[in-house]
Amino acid sequence: xxxxxxxxxSGQSSPSPPAxxxxxxxxxHGRKSGRSSPFQPVRTLAHRLSWSLLYVLLRRQxxxxxxxxxxxxxxxxxxxxxxxxxxxxxxxxxxAGSVYRSPQVYEKLKVYMNADNSSxxxxxxxxxxxxxxxxxxxxxxxxxxxLPESNGYIYVEANGGLNQQRTSICxxxxxxxxxxATLLIxxxxxxxxxxxxxxxxxxxxxxxxxxTLKNDVRVVDKIPTYIMERFDNNLTNVFNFRIKAWxxxxxxxEVVLPKLLEEKVIRISPFANRLSFxxxxxxxxxxCLANYEALRFSSHILNLxxxxxxxxxERSANSGGKYLSVHLRFEEDMVAFSCCVFDxxxxxxxxxxxxxxxxxxxxxxxxxxxxxxxxxxxxxxCPLTPLEVGLMLRGMGFxxxxxxxxxxxxxxxxxxxxxxxxxxxxxxxxKEMLASxxxxxxxxxxxxxxxxxxxxxxxxSEVCDDSRWEFSPFxxxxxxxxxxxxxxxxxxxxxxxxxxxxxxxxLWLAQEDALVVNGCLWGxxxxxxxxxxxxxxxxxxxxxxxxxxxxxxxxxxxEPESFTLLDQTRISSLVxxxxxxxxxxxxx
Numbered sequence: 001x002x003x004x005x006x007x008x009x010s011g012q013s014s015p016s017p018p019a020x021x022x023x024x025x026x027x028x029h030g031r032k033s034g035r036s037s038p039f040q041p042v043r044t045l046a047h048r049l050s051w052s053l054l055y056v057l058l059r060r061q062x063x064x065x066x067x068x069x070x071x072x073x074x075x076x077x078x079x080x081x082x083x084x085x086x087x088x089x090x091x092x093x094x095x096a097g098s099v100y101r102s103p104q105v106y107e108k109l110k111v112y113m114n115a116d117n118s119s120x121x122x123x124x125x126x127x128x129x130x131x132x133x134x135x136x137x138x139x140x141x142x143x144x145x146x147l148p149e150s151n152g153y154i155y156v157e158a159n160g161g162l163n164q165q166r167t168s169i170c171x172x173x174x175x176x177x178x179x180x181a182t183l184l185i186x187x188x189x190x191x192x193x194x195x196x197x198x199x200x201x202x203x204x205x206x207x208x209x210x211x212t213l214k215n216d217v218r219v220v221d222k223i224p225t226y227i228m229e230r231f232d233n234n235l236t237n238v239f240n241f242r243i244k245a246w247x248x249x250x251x252x253x254e255v256v257l258p259k260l261l262e263e264k265v266i267r268i269s270p271f272a273n274r275l276s277f278x279x280x281x282x283x284x285x286x287x288c289l290a291n292y293e294a295l296r297f298s299s300h301i302l303n304l305x306x307x308x309x310x311x312x313x314e315r316s317a318n319s320g321g322k323y324l325s326v327h328l329r330f331e332e333d334m335v336a337f338s339c340c341v342f343d344x345x346x347x348x349x350x351x352x353x354x355x356x357x358x359x360x361x362x363x364x365x366x367x368x369x370x371x372x373x374x375x376x377x378x379x380x381x382c383p384l385t386p387l388e389v390g391l392m393l394r395g396m397g398f399x400x401x402x403x404x405x406x407x408x409x410x411x412x413x414x415x416x417x418x419x420x421x422x423x424x425x426x427x428x429x430x431k432e433m434l435a436s437x438x439x440x441x442x443x444x445x446x447x448x449x450x451x452x453x454x455x456x457x458x459x460x461s462e463v464c465d466d467s468r469w470e471f472s473p474f475x476x477x478x479x480x481x482x483x484x485x486x487x488x489x490x491x492x493x494x495x496x497x498x499x500x501x502x503x504x505x506x507l508w509l510a511q512e513d514a515l516v517v518n519g520c521l522w523g524x525x526x527x528x529x530x531x532x533x534x535x536x537x538x539x540x541x542x543x544x545x546x547x548x549x550x551x552x553x554x555x556x557x558x559e560p561e562s563f564t565l566l567d568q569t570r571i572s573s574l575v576x577x578x579x580x581x582x583x584x585x586x587x588x
């Protein structure tokens with residue numbers, strides 16, 4: 001008996017074949033059949049491989065971790081074998097003023113300097129017009145009153161070279177006098193750079209220093225024994241104040257003085273730059289008294305220095321015994337500390353890294369410390385090279401017949417860096433040229449004593465240029481700083497290039513193209529008739545020459561439409577009369 005189909009098929013009653021037993025999917029792939037069903041698609045080799053690969057990926061999901069690595073490896077192999085010539089290289093143009101290009105400037109100006117036959121004698125006319133037609137005279141007054149009872153003893157350690165030590169001494173005198181304290185003769189800190197073990201009396205006349213200040217500040221060479229017994233006669237056991245740089249005199253009064261009254265003796269180490277320049281007149285007077293009156297070099301340094309001055313005047317007899325002195329700050333440690341890049345290439349880079357690590361171990365390699373040489377140069381914080389000093393002096397009118405005394409330590413890569421300066425000024429002298437080996441032998445191992453000899457010779461020169469940083473007519477005084485990335489308000493150069501009567505002329509040199517598209521100089525015709533934007537006020541102030549600047553109460557409003565474009569191409573220059581209104585729009 002045959003079962004009937006429940007679904008009729010076109011009215012036919014043919015019997016249906018028996019249903020196949022349901023097969024387990026687990027064993028379905030292993031079943032082989034000799035015939036194919038007409039409803040099953042034919043599988044090609046490509047289909048089979050695709051299904052097999054999909055099955056493996058689904059069963060072994062860890063392969064997804066391997067595939068990216070295989071892909072990256074393949075790409076690296078491909079890039080390694082491919083030619084890089086077809087890959088475009090993008091070169092970024094350095095910012096204006098961020099690259100040392102003075103050698104290129106010198107090569108372009110050399111032909112004009114060699115052809116200069118002018119007979120102007122700049123060295124003889126430097127002091128032709130004295131200040132207000134009179135004589136310079138000291139303005140420091142000494143006290144004649146007796147000092148009150150001392151509040152205690154102050155001991156300081158002056159670190160750095162001769163200039164830094166001298167500044168520390170003057171600040172120590174000012175602080176001690178202001179706090180009515182007794183100053184112990186300052187001690188000079190032995191530094192890994194200068195490596196000079198000299199004491200105060202080896203460089204300065206100690207007795208003269210104490211006597212000059214006796215009516216203003218008490219100075220002693222030792223602290224009484226009954227006080228030092230509390231500290232086991234060891235100054236390192238005395239309480240040490242770690243004072244921040246450029247602290248105000250108010251900080252000393254409110255913080256240091258109470259501790260001084262309590263302990264009766266305190267120590268401040270280090271003491272370089274630990275007092276701000278912006279101090280009241282009483283403090284500034286003590287500074288000036290120490291610097292210009294009390295600090296006198298010891299007799300043996302003075303004697304040798306004056307001998308070299310006589311020899312320098314003898315060699316410059318053609319110019320009336322007048323000479324120029326330059327304090328060149330291009331020693332290896334100065335170049336390394338500035339973090340600036342010059343034209344020495346990889347050798348210079350390696351030398352500077354070693355010098356920084358040798359002198360300031362770890363200071364420049366701290367985590368997060370980023371050194372940007374281009375930004376440092378734009379901000380004007382790179383020491384002048386000998387070449388730049390020569391260009392500046394030639395631009396000021398000193399010709400190649402000028403006698404120059406060069407005060408400096410060992411110049412970095414001197415054979416190369418000094419060559420352009422010697423080309424411009426062949427009559428250049430140093431203490432090594434003026435003195436014999438026997439005369440300098442006692443001072444050779446003491447950098448501060450050698451610097452004191454340089455200082456003495458510079459003091460007797462007509463002009464002394466300290467080439468510490470930047471191109472500026474006032475290396476240690478008020479400077480007209482460039483503004484980076486913004487507008488410079490209208491101003492007149494007579495406030496900065498100051499002489500009386502007014503004889504100074506400004507020379508503006510474009511190191512890069514200074515056009516209207518990237519910011520350039522603008523000026524106002526007939527602007528010398530305008531009321532000055534800034535007035536120079538002579539008084540005791542933060543500037544070392546006793547000058548400050550103040551805007552007048554009445555100022556004429558300057559309209560932008562009144563400016564005239566003064567665009568300049570690279571290496572071109574602009575001569576500026578002393579009183580026109582000038583400004584700068586945009587980035588220089």
